[in-house]
Amino acid sequence: MTSARRSIAIGVLLLVAALVPLVAGDYYVNLLSQMMIAALLAASLNLLVGYAGLTSLGHASFLGVAAYSSAWLNLHSGLGPLASAPLALLGTLLVAAVFGWIALRASGLGFLMLTLALSQVLWGLAYRWVGVTEGDNGLRGLTRPQPLGLDLDSAAAFYWMALLVVTIALGLIALLVRSPFGAALRGTRDQPRRMSALGYDVWLIRWLTFVMAGFWAGVAGVLYIWYHQYIHPSSLSLQASAEVLLAVIAGGAGTLAGPVVGAVVVVFLKNFVSSYVERWNMLLGIVFLLIVLFLPEGLVPGVKRLLTRLRSGALRP
Amino acid sequence: MTSALELAHLRKAFGGLTATDDVSLSVAQGERRLIIGPNGAGKTTLFNLITGDLRLDSGHVRLFGEDVSALRTDQRAQRGLARTFQIITLFARDTLEHNLVLSLLGVTRSRWNALSTLSRRRDLRERARGLLGQVGLEALAERTVASVSYGERRRLEIAMALAQAPRVLLLDEPLAGLSKEERVTVSALVAAIPRTTTVILIEHDMDSALELADQITLLHYGRVIVQGDRAHVVNDPRTREVYLGN
Numbered sequence: 001m002t003s004a005r006r007s008i009a010i011g012v013l014l015l016v017a018a019l020v021p022l023v024a025g026d027y028y029v030n031l032l033s034q035m036m037i038a039a040l041l042a043a044s045l046n047l048l049v050g051y052a053g054l055t056s057l058g059h060a061s062f063l064g065v066a067a068y069s070s071a072w073l074n075l076h077s078g079l080g081p082l083a084s085a086p087l088a089l090l091g092t093l094l095v096a097a098v099f100g101w102i103a104l105r106a107s108g109l110g111f112l113m114l115t116l117a118l119s120q121v122l123w124g125l126a127y128r129w130v131g132v133t134e135g136d137n138g139l140r141g142l143t144r145p146q147p148l149g150l151d152l153d154s155a156a157a158f159y160w161m162a163l164l165v166v167t168i169a170l171g172l173i174a175l176l177v178r179s180p181f182g183a184a185l186r187g188t189r190d191q192p193r194r195m196s197a198l199g200y201d202v203w204l205i206r207w208l209t210f211v212m213a214g215f216w217a218g219v220a221g222v223l224y225i226w227y228h229q230y231i232h233p234s235s236l237s238l239q240a241s242a243e244v245l246l247a248v249i250a251g252g253a254g255t256l257a258g259p260v261v262g263a264v265v266v267v268f269l270k271n272f273v274s275s276y277v278e279r280w281n282m283l284l285g286i287v288f289l290l291i292v293l294f295l296p297e298g299l300v301p302g303v304k305r306l307l308t309r310l311r312s313g314a315l316r317p
Numbered sequence: 318m319t320s321a322l323e324l325a326h327l328r329k330a331f332g333g334l335t336a337t338d339d340v341s342l343s344v345a346q347g348e349r350r351l352i353i354g355p356n357g358a359g360k361t362t363l364f365n366l367i368t369g370d371l372r373l374d375s376g377h378v379r380l381f382g383e384d385v386s387a388l389r390t391d392q393r394a395q396r397g398l399a400r401t402f403q404i405i406t407l408f409a410r411d412t413l414e415h416n417l418v419l420s421l422l423g424v425t426r427s428r429w430n431a432l433s434t435l436s437r438r439r440d441l442r443e444r445a446r447g448l449l450g451q452v453g454l455e456a457l458a459e460r461t462v463a464s465v466s467y468g469e470r471r472r473l474e475i476a477m478a479l480a481q482a483p484r485v486l487l488l489d490e491p492l493a494g495l496s497k498e499e500r501v502t503v504s505a506l507v508a509a510i511p512r513t514t515t516v517i518l519i520e521h522d523m524d525s526a527l528e529l530a531d532q533i534t535l536l537h538y539g540r541v542i543v544q545g546d547r548a549h550v551v552n553d554p555r556t557r558e559v560y561l562g563n
Binding site for chain 2: 175176178179180181182183184187190191193194195196197198199200201202
């Protein structure tokens with residue numbers, strides 16, 4: 001697809017997305033808001049998994065840190081939800097900077113295990129530091145912000161705000177991966193030794209990416225706490241990190257659209273299908289298995305490949 | 318004049334095996350130095366110590382008088398040290414042009430730019446095409462590395478190293494695995510590198526490599542055993558004994 005056609009397609013998609021609340025009920029609008037938050041979280045993890053070649057099993061930590069700190073500031077410091085957000089994001093950046101510094105001492109399986117261990121520390125804190133997090137009860141009694149006097153309590157208003165934030169965030173992520181820095185990042189994934197010989201500081205490129213991925217996960221965390229107005233330790237559990245990793249791999253790591261599609265599938269199964277099927281987790285597993293077996297590169301690149309083959313006639317009998 | 322590269326008492330051991338043992342040598346600016354020695358002599362290890370891919374056990378590496386022993390590989394590259402690899406290391410899924418763009422970008426500050434698209438850098442693409450033209454690969458600019466021949470990949474590797482505008486260039490067996498015609502082409506490329514770049518070369522193809530070399534260093538079991546100009550090294554009985562044969 002040419003760049004002009006791609007821009008038109010994105011424009012049409014955004015226009016359709018913006019019109020959804022005018023025709024759909026609150027349930028579906030809320031479902032789409034959750035999908036957008038999950039899509040941003042998955043896109044942020046994709047920076048690490050898809051573009052840096054670093055598989056993390058602790059990415060939900062950053063969503064949790066941003067959500068918890070935003071909620072805590074909101075409840076205890078007298079700051080409103082909007083004023084708490086930049087401080088929460090700053091805190092998330094710092095945590096990502098420290099976690100990245102620790103986790104990037106290893107790569108491959110070692111990196112995965114370190115991210116898992118670090119996220120488990122935060123999950124344990126969320127559960128056990130009852131004085132701050134209220135443990136298993138979670139933090140509640142929160143409100144949504146009212147930017148410029150706009151009330152975000154309605155499903156449609158929140159949806160439009162989330163659409164705006166997520167569109168900007170995904171746009172900046174897309175710009176990053178197409179930038180010189182993005183090219184360098186992919187280079188460190190494919191040939192780190194060659195990249196060093198070419199003058200690139202491989203560690204620093206990976207660390208900056210880790211911090212940026214943490215930041216965008218933090219933005220998803222702020223949207224999450226505004227949406228749910230409640231936060232529980234399960235939001236930064238291993239299962240939450242595994243779900244977002246699943247979304248990235250199922251959709252297609254290293255592509256811009258893949259993690260968005262993967263997140264939509266996971267949220268759909270988790271929220272919509274779970275109303276009809278009790279064992280939705282099993283269904284999620286089966287869907288993932290089918291994707292790995294038949295479209296191992298993920299849904300988006302896999303469907304693209306099939307369409308290309310179809311167009312060239314390779315699939316005709 | 319300050320040496321382009323000076324190695325002082327380099328030592329590197331892997332467990333009980335000493336791969337580099339008290340290696341000292343000095344390479345003048347603009348010189349063509351050939352490093353020879355049988356397999357396992359420690360030639361590639363020496364290159365890896367010079368570039369910083371391997372950490373020294375002891376000794377010093379000086380680049381134009383500056384001690385770079387404690388610097389990372391990328392910091393040494395930023396100071397003008399470039400290399401090719403014995404086993405070709407390229408970005409196989411990317412085009413030849415993109416491989417060169419990455420090389421050109423590596424020595425500019427814009428490699429950190431995350432706020433504009435790389436496709437806007439027409440200047441880099443044009444320079445990449447120019448370099449591909451220099452090594453006779455311009456027609457293949459849009460092809461992926463995976464789809465071109467081994468000899469073409471060798472030439473691309475050299476073009477990538479040259480894109481860094483190196484002051485010292487390390488070539489690790491640039492003629493290995495090439496056909497006779499390709500060896501002639503790559504030898505001509507190496508011979509055409511201007512004298513502003515100091516070239517240090519590891520090569521087993523003595524017919525081609527001797528033509529390129531000003532000075533030769535013979536390594537054996539990680540030690541320098543003979544060093545000097547072509548006639549001196551070739552005629553030294555130790556060279557015949559451990560490397561050339563009779």
